[in-house]
Amino acid sequence: MNLLGAQVIKLSDEEFKLFRDMVYEYSGILFQDHKRYIIENRLSKRLKQLNFSTFKDYYYFLKYDRKRDDELVEVMNLLTINETYFFREPGQLRHMIQVGIPEVLKTKTDRTLRIWSAACSTGEEPYSMSILIKESGVLPAGYKLEIVGTDLSANAVEKAREAKYRKISFRSTDAKYMRHFVSQGLEYQVNSDIRLPVRIERANLLNPLDMSRYKNIDIIFCRNVLIYFDKESKQKVIDSFQKALQPKGYLYIGHSETLYGISEAFRMSNFGEGVVYTKK
Numbered sequence: 001m002n003l004l005g006a007q008v009i010k011l012s013d014e015e016f017k018l019f020r021d022m023v024y025e026y027s028g029i030l031f032q033d034h035k036r037y038i039i040e041n042r043l044s045k046r047l048k049q050l051n052f053s054t055f056k057d058y059y060y061f062l063k064y065d066r067k068r069d070d071e072l073v074e075v076m077n078l079l080t081i082n083e084t085y086f087f088r089e090p091g092q093l094r095h096m097i098q099v100g101i102p103e104v105l106k107t108k109t110d111r112t113l114r115i116w117s118a119a120c121s122t123g124e125e126p127y128s129m130s131i132l133i134k135e136s137g138v139l140p141a142g143y144k145l146e147i148v149g150t151d152l153s154a155n156a157v158e159k160a161r162e163a164k165y166r167k168i169s170f171r172s173t174d175a176k177y178m179r180h181f182v183s184q185g186l187e188y189q190v191n192s193d194i195r196l197p198v199r200i201e202r203a204n205l206l207n208p209l210d211m212s213r214y215k216n217i218d219i220i221f222c223r224n225v226l227i228y229f230d231k232e233s234k235q236k237v238i239d240s241f242q243k244a245l246q247p248k249g250y251l252y253i254g255h256s257e258t259l260y261g262i263s264e265a266f267r268m269s270n271f272g273e274g275v276v277y278t279k280k
């Protein structure tokens with residue numbers, strides 16, 4: 001039984017290792033031993049839906065069935081942690097408006113500002129950026145804005161595209177920004193002018209083919225996801241960011257994350273409310 005009283009299917013030591021390695025290889029997310037209950041609890045329901053009685057049977061399905069790719073998408077929907085909200089870690093967003101964007105505009109050779117919100121979950125981060133850029137007027141007339149939000153979870157991507165949010169997503173939102181939303185029952189939808197520059201796509205940070213789609217980016221936000229990765233996966237992701245970014249492009253990562261010992265391709269600066277990395 002789990003905490004909600006639902007019957008869970010037992011995950012043996014051997015099965016845990018098989019699932020842990022499969023998830024790690026696919027996504028870079030590393031489930032340590034003390035997190036095995038997450039796999040057991042969250043996937044048990046799926047096993048029952050598909051009529052598998054053991055994790056081993058489900059593992060072989062995921063490994064060899066011709067529907068394995070679609071089912072792996074389901075697995076990642078169930079195992080990712082999609083916690084996010086509007087205007088999270090506002091110091092970094094402020095820095096982007098006051099320093100990041102003005103600085104990258106100085107060296108740009110074209111008139112499109114490209115921002116990538118990598119691992120954006122349900123989209124609150126890219127829409128927060130779009131609101132702040134519009135309100136601040138930091139982008140000079142004649143410039144085009146492109147914000148791409150990406151995530152591994154297909155469910156999160158679908159929600160981000162819908163752009164409809166419940167109150168919980170606004171727990172850190174100043175009331176003055178609510179004019180960019182229209183209330184629809186229990187939800188608030190992002191206004192179309194804020195949605196317009198934002199494109200949402202499913203992309204796996206660990207998949208080189210997915211990552212190769214992102215080029216000439218001026219600013220990357222990748223916050224609160226590297227904590228789930230080990231050193232090797234972090235290095236792969238940062239290497240992709242280094243390739244995607246323009247020279248002197250900006251990279252913002254989560255407050256509890258660091259590139260120390262991961263990459264030498266970036267210069268770190270401390271701006272009081274946090275740190276920011278620029279491509280050397």
Ligand SMILES: C[S@@+](CC[C@H](N)C(=O)[O-])C[C@H]1O[C@@H](n2cnc3c(N)ncnc32)[C@H](O)[C@@H]1O
Binds near residue numbers: 083152153
């Ligand atoms: C805690 S949320 C962070 C959302 C947002 N960046 C923020 O800071 O509020 C972490 C997100 O990382 C995504 N994620 C985990 N592994 C990923 C991968 N390999 N590729 C892309 N996204 C991934 C999850 O699906 C989840 O939505």
